[in-house]
Amino acid sequence: MVFTAGIHGDEFEGPAALWRLAEALDPSQLRGTLLLVPIANASAFAAGMRTSPVDNENLARIFPGNAEGTLSHRLADALMRTVVEKADILIDSHSGGVRLAFVPVAGFYEGGDVSAAVTARSLQIAKQMGIEYLWQLPPVNGVLSYEAARRGIAVCGAEIGGRGNCLPEDAENYLGAYLSVLAHQGMIDPAHKRAETTACLEGDWQTTPDAGYLETVVSLGSRVGKGETVAVLHDALGQTIREFPAGFDGRVMAVRHLNSVQSGDLAICVVKETIR
Numbered sequence: 056m057v058f059t060a061g062i063h064g065d066e067f068e069g070p071a072a073l074w075r076l077a078e079a080l081d082p083s084q085l086r087g088t089l090l091l092v093p094i095a096n097a098s099a100f101a102a103g104m105r106t107s108p109v110d111n112e113n114l115a116r117i118f119p120g121n122a123e124g125t126l127s128h129r130l131a132d133a134l135m136r137t138v139v140e141k142a143d144i145l146i147d148s149h150s151g152g153v154r155l156a157f158v159p160v161a162g163f164y165e166g167g168d169v170s171a172a173v174t175a176r177s178l179q180i181a182k183q184m185g186i187e188y189l190w191q192l193p194p195v196n197g198v199l200s201y202e203a204a205r206r207g208i209a210v211c212g213a214e215i216g217g218r219g220n221c222l223p224e225d226a227e228n229y230l231g232a233y234l235s236v237l238a239h240q241g242m243i244d245p246a247h248k249r250a251e252t253t254a255c256l257e258g259d260w261q262t263t264p265d266a267g268y269l270e271t272v273v274s275l276g277s278r279v280g281k282g283e284t285v286a287v288l289h290d291a292l293g294q295t296i297r298e299f300p301a302g303f304d305g306r307v308m309a310v311r312h313l314n315s316v317q318s319g320d321l322a323i324c325v326v327k328e329t330i331r
Contacts, residue, residue: 064099151217185249
């Protein structure tokens with residue numbers, strides 16, 4: 056099993072939890088092989104940035120990488136070849152970083168280039184994390200978990216927290232999830248198992264077509280009705296440019312924390328609720 060975090064340099068919940076996981080485990084009692092990569096993108100982490108300050112690349116969009124490319128492409132290639140492709144299971148830990156905030160979700164892929172067998176195994180792993188919600192992840196080329204799933208590896212792409220810092224309860228939630236999936240897989244004491252998650256969220260972000268000041272008018276995690284205004288975009292004088300209505304009855308899975316937006320930025324994420 057491989058745990059990765061710090062793909063984005065402004066996401067701190069995963070690294071904090073993986074450091075604690077390393078301290079908590081007794082290698083003599085571990086069954087199987089566990090690889091931990093707390094900070095996958097060292098240059099971005101040092102700068103506190105989502106992208107690399109070296110080549111301005113988003114590591115989370117360029118897997119499987121290129122051994123002949125810029126630093127980020129070479130890093131993606133090395134991570135994929137020497138770490139991820141050796142795994143039976145990959146847990147990739149993210150958060151909202153400086154700009155966003157997420158409710159806790161354990162993601163899996165279904166359909167497309169991911170086989171039914173990998174989907175079933177990934178869904179099982181996501182459930183075993185015991186995080187509040189499952190999330191049927193949108194398939195995006197270049198994302199580490201998606202590229203791993205396409206290669207036959209069971210994956211969970213998780214999101215907890217954000218807002219540019221690491222709340223203790225978010226790191227604690229991640230740590231409990233790591234211990235839970237290890238216990239469910241028989242690698243550590245079964246006493247660490249959490250109850251499996253069944254509540255599932257399906258959907259993705261709305262983006263803003265315009266720049267401005269984005270005001271979120273609903274609470275993270277709240278339920279909203281179809282047509283309800285969930286965010287409002289203002290211009291530099293405070294005048295309303297547009298409102299963002301919910302397209303359906305659903306739950307607010309993620310919000311934008313940084314108020315300033317450019318055209319094409321993520322704005323609000325209202326998703327449907329199902330049971331898996």
